[in-house]
Amino acid sequence: MNFIVGNSGSGKSTLLRLFNQTLSQSSGNILFAGKDIEEMNTIDLRKNIMLISQSVFLFDTTIRENFKLFYEYRGLNILEDANMQEYLAMCNIFFPLDKDCTSMSGGERQRVYIAIFLSFLPKVLMLDEPTSALDKENSNIVISNITGYCQKKEITVIIVSHDSMITETFAENLITIERRAI
Amino acid sequence: MQGAVQLNILQFSLIYLLLIIVLIIMKRSKINQSKFLLVASIRMTVQLVLAGLILTYIFKNPHPIFVILYLTAMTVFSIGRVLGKNKGVNQNFKIAVGLSLALSGLFVLAFFVLAVVGENIFNPQYTIPLAGMIMGNSMTGVTLGLKTFTDSIKTQRNKIDALLNLGVTPKKILIPYVNNALETALLPTMNSMIGMGIVSLPGMMTGQILSGTLPTTAIMYQIAIMIAICTAVCLTVFCSLHFGYKTLYNKRNQIIY
Structure with a gap:
């Protein structure tokens, strides 16, 4: 479990965006599995190195429809209900799949969003402030479940977090970023 | 069928009286755009008169x-x-x-x-x-x-x-x-x-x-x-x-x- 910490504005989120190449570095190289990511197809790269950003987006519809729409955008068949519920449970969401996402709280929406992205099973999962809208108890459960699941599936996890409790509990590698220095 | 009645300037000017109705309604409805209406009317008139003059010239001297x-x-x-x-x-x-x-x-x-x-x-x-x-x-x-x-x-x-x-x-x-x-x-x-x-x-x-x-x-x-x-x-x-x-x-x- 890799954690990135640092003050606001130090470039943590920017670093994640460089990793999935939604932003290009002005100099230097970033390697993924020994290959320079600038030589890789960016769409394939983003499918493998998936970023769950801190600004949550869900379609104004039910949980099931949200899964369906995201999967359609990726050109994939929708998951079985049981699979969806499995990922939602990992994120401590136990609503029926017909539950409308517009009536959920910020924290609930964040967890549904994480569950959907997690279900795509990338090789690297990057979470930017995944607990920003969650209380202590939910934060612990969600991060513990995600890290446990990703370990089992051999998914590398990179988390940017301000939450010192989460960082101290789960970090195996801790990277501190300061302005102009790592 | 006969051609359109040629309007003299006085007859033509009467149409602008209708704008007074618009101004009264705007004032009553507290729409603060009377200046805009005035500018728009003047601009339209000037632009169309100019276009009319230019077109008359072009039609007489097509090139x-x-x-x-x-x-x-x-x-x-x-x-x-x-x-x-x-x-x-x-x-x-x-x-x-x-x-x-x-x-x-x-x-x-x-x-x-x-x-x-x-x-x-x-x-x-x-x-x-x-x-x-x-x-x-x-x-x-x-x-x-x-x-x-x-x-x-x-x-x-x-x-x-x-x-x-x-x-x-x-x-x-x-x-x-x-x-x-x-x-x-x-x-x-x-x-x-x-x-x-x-x-x-x-x-x-x-x-x-x-x-x-x-x-x-x-x-x-x-x-x-x-x-x-x-x-x-x-x-x-x-x-x-x-x-x-x-x-x-x-x-x-x-x-x-």
Whole structure:
């Protein structure tokens, strides 16, 4: 479990965006599995190195429809209900799949969003402030479940977090970023 | 059928009295736009008088260069208006909009004048008024389409970023916004086609009937110009947005806001 910490504005989120190449570095190289990511197809790269950003987006519809729409955008068949519920449970969401996402709280929406992205099973999962809208108890459960699941599936996890409790509990590698220095 | 009654200045001036009604209603409804109404009325009068004088001169002394100059001025003005109303778009997007507006408008105009009317494209009596209607409506259409598109991109940034992070191509993300903007831009033209003949006797047809043209001929011209306008709006907005949206991302599939 890799954690990135640092003050606001130090470039943590920017670093994640460089990793999935939604932003290009002005100099230097970033390697993924020994290959320079600038030589890789960016769409394939983003499918493998998936970023769950801190600004949550869900379609104004039910949980099931949200899964369906995201999967359609990726050109994939929708998951079985049981699979969806499995990922939602990992994120401590136990609503029926017909539950409308517009009536959920910020924290609930964040967890549904994480569950959907997690279900795509990338090789690297990057979470930017995944607990920003969650209380202590939910934060612990969600991060513990995600890290446990990703370990089992051999998914590398990179988390940017301000939450010192989460960082101290789960970090195996801790990277501190300061302005102009790592 | 007889030609239109020639208006003398006094008779003509009476029409401005109607604006007093508008001013009274605006005042009563506390709409603070009386100055704007005044400016708009004066600008319209001056512009149309000037256009009338220029057209009278061109009709008396027809020459291809006058037609070309008039069309160029029309096109440049309409491009300027569209881009002035949508300042946030990048340079290449602006070029796409300008070229689409000019080429689509001229293509539909040429088809109308050469194939449908069977007249010389440099005959100012046909080319200039028809170009005015086609370019004017294309300008309104593309302004609306472009505004709808850019507003959606701005307000849906979260969605765009989420899909980009998921590994969706910018093309797949942006095309629904292009289609939605095209639909919005086409609606006013299609709505006016629906109401035509029942709700409204449109301007061109009214003008022709007043000047003594048989209503059957006026109707044919009206139908033709409406179809031409619909095509020009559709083509202009389609080309502007289809070439334009591609300027919003680079080879690395990064969106440039």
